[in-house]
Amino acid sequence: EAGVTQFPSHSVIEKGQTVTLRCDPISGHDNLYWYRRVMGKEIKFLLHFVKESKQDESGMPNNRFLAERTGGTYSTLKVQPAELEDSGVYFCASSQEGRGTYEQYFGPGTRLTVT
Amino acid sequence: GEDVEQSLFLSVREGDSSVINCTYTDSSSTYLYWYKQEPGAGLQLLTYIFSNMDMKQDQRLTVLLNKKDKHLSLRIADTQTGDSAIYFCAVLSYNTDKLIFGTGTRLQVFP
Numbered sequence: 001e002a003g004v005t006q007f008p009s010h011s012v013i014e015k016g017q018t019v020t021l022r023c024d025p026i027s028g029h030d031n032l033y034w035y036r037r038v039m040g041k042e043i044k045f046l047l048h049f050v051k052e053s054k055q056d057e058s059g060m061p062n063n064r065f066l067a068e069r070t071g072g073t074y075s076t077l078k079v080q081p082a083e084l085e086d087s088g089v090y091f092c093a094s095s096q097e098g099r100g101t102y103e104q105y106f107g108p109g110t111r112l113t114v115t
Numbered sequence: 116g117e118d119v120e121q122s123l124f125l126s127v128r129e130g131d132s133s134v135i136n137c138t139y140t141d142s143s144s145t146y147l148y149w150y151k152q153e154p155g156a157g158l159q160l161l162t163y164i165f166s167n168m169d170m171k172q173d174q175r176l177t178v179l180l181n182k183k184d185k186h187l188s189l190r191i192a193d194t195q196t197g198d199s200a201i202y203f204c205a206v207l208s209y210n211t212d213k214l215i216f217g218t219g220t221r222l223q224v225f226p
Binding site for chain 1: 119146150155156157158159160163203205207211212213214215216217218219
């Protein structure tokens with residue numbers, strides 16, 4: 001069974017540009033989460049999808065971040081315009097519904113560098 | 116808000132036991148986790164414990180939970196060089212599905 005995949009693995013962009021990160025969850029997982037780790041600090045929750053609906057977006061830092069999950073399969077996270085403080089590693093995770101919700105499986109992350 | 120704290124570094128000799136500690140503030144956390152991140156890799160779910168348990172053992176890994184002190188620990192027996200990684204403690208925030216992570220403990224195993 002394939003794990004959570006993320007694309008790209010690395011992205012280097014200039015301040016003010018736009019970047020779109022993609023996450024493909026484990027097949028059959030209705031729950032999809034985005035987290036990020038900034039500057040070696042703790043990993044922080046951004047948002048949670050259940051299928052195509054946003055269940056919890058309390059961690060989204062500001063309106064420069066837009067997450068979508070059309071069709072309830074893969075998800076994209078767009079940052080527009082990017083700022084220096086957006087640099088970090090963006091992780092995606094997925095989990096099953098019901099009891100499986102307690103097991104979140106993470107992807108390898110996308111390292112974003114804003115210069 | 117919820118807070119999870121870990122020490123930043125731990126260095127142990129190969130073959131010894133490692134103990135990584137974590138404290139948390141949210142007494143209503145239901146599940147508590149240990150994730151492992153090897154260099155260049157993602158977060159691997161190592162193990163987790165439900166809050167009504169005191170201990171969970173899985174091969175070389177032992178998780179201990181002290182709910183009174185809000186203290187979680189991960190013991191790795193017979194530590195190997197392949198165990199060198201960053202270990203993250205995380206708790207499931209009450210009534211949500213979001214994980215609250217600590218800053219991670221970098222475990223270095225030397226021969």
